[in-house]
Amino acid sequence: MKTFIIGHKCPDTDSIMSALVMANLEKNFGNTNEIIPCRLGNLNKETEYILNYFNVEAPMLIDSVKDADDVILVDHNSFLESAPDIADAKISKVIDHHRISNFETTEPLFYMAEPVGCTCTILYELYRMNNVEIDSTYAGLMLSAIISDSLLFKSPTCTPKDIKAAEELANIANIDINSYGLDMLKAGTDLSSFSASELINIDSKEFNANGARFQVSQVNTVDIDSVLKNKSEIEFVMNELISQKSLDLFMFVITDILNCNSKAIVLGNKSSVVEKVYNTTIDDNVAFLPGVVSRKKQIVPQITENI
Ligand code: MG
Numbered sequence: 001m002k003t004f005i006i007g008h009k010c011p012d013t014d015s016i017m018s019a020l021v022m023a024n025l026e027k028n029f030g031n032t033n034e035i036i037p038c039r040l041g042n043l044n045k046e047t048e049y050i051l052n053y054f055n056v057e058a059p060m061l062i063d064s065v066k067d068a069d070d071v072i073l074v075d076h077n078s079f080l081e082s083a084p085d086i087a088d089a090k091i092s093k094v095i096d097h098h099r100i101s102n103f104e105t106t107e108p109l110f111y112m113a114e115p116v117g118c119t120c121t122i123l124y125e126l127y128r129m130n131n132v133e134i135d136s137t138y139a140g141l142m143l144s145a146i147i148s149d150s151l152l153f154k155s156p157t158c159t160p161k162d163i164k165a166a167e168e169l170a171n172i173a174n175i176d177i178n179s180y181g182l183d184m185l186k187a188g189t190d191l192s193s194f195s196a197s198e199l200i201n202i203d204s205k206e207f208n209a210n211g212a213r214f215q216v217s218q219v220n221t222v223d224i225d226s227v228l229k230n231k232s233e234i235e236f237v238m239n240e241l242i243s244q245k246s247l248d249l250f251m252f253v254i255t256d257i258l259n260c261n262s263k264a265i266v267l268g269n270k271s272s273v274v275e276k277v278y279n280t281t282i283d284d285n286v287a288f289l290p291g292v293v294s295r296k297k298q299i300v301p302q303i304t305e306n307i
Pocket residue numbers: 008012014015075
């Protein structure tokens with residue numbers, strides 16, 4: 001019997017770490033299946049940096065859950081974000097910090113959701129609730145995910161629970177949060193080797209709302225203009241996806257992690273929604289979004305409501 005644990009497509013650090021950490025928790029809970037942490041895509045550079053730092057093997061790359069007897073979802077619930085055949089799988093647990101949408105099961109399940117900044121914050125609570133000891137490696141992995149999802153506590157998604165968990169985990173892992181956190185985040189901003197279509201797929205999510213379909217990709221950087229140097233190639237790929245998937249709106253959000261601002265390349269027949277939501281003008285397909293760093297809190301709800 002096999003239990004697969006998977007995060008979302010275009011896996012970010014939280015999806016990867018949550019799969020690894022949840023696998024460790026399941027073993028402690030006495031799950032006797034073969035427990036296999038999995039991923040639905042390539043690692044980003046930030047995640048690679050973290051796995052190298054702690055000398056931990058990446059989850060198994062999969063494109064289907066057909067070999068699993070049951071599946072545990074971490075860091076997502078939407079089937080749009082999951083394995084293509086997830087609707088046919090038995091989902092036994094979900095641990096997540098996103099809104100619940102496009103999700104349905106035929107059987108009862110364990111579902112733990114909290115509006116905190118990171119799935120690993122919830123996993124940390126699960127360790128504590130169940131008196132499972134946290135070793136320094138798993139503490140480091142969870143800490144890294146919290147730093148990643150909260151942009152070192154600067155994102156509006158970050159809650160006091162995330163900060164408290166991070167501080168306790170940093171203690172266990174014996175890590176200086178700020179210096180390690182900056183190194184880790186900066187490792188993820190090295191975008192030099194990515195093609196335009198790879199850039200768009202580092203961290204990309206699709207949404208349906210009010211009969212419209214939109215996609216929001218996001219990259220982190222310390223220099224927005226250096227990413228915009230490839231603007232015409234990026235626009236070309238975005239326009240291809242717009243026609244392929246009949247998208248009404250596509251935002252490619254470039255986030256400056258030091259100054260906590262973003263610029264977005266905005267394309268699609270509903271582009272004016274972005275001007276309305278942020279009270280801004282789109283100039284040569286680019287909108288400046290001051291203070292915007294969180295897709296989950298500052299982009300998706302507002303676009304969903306207005307599209
Ligand atoms: Mg995530």
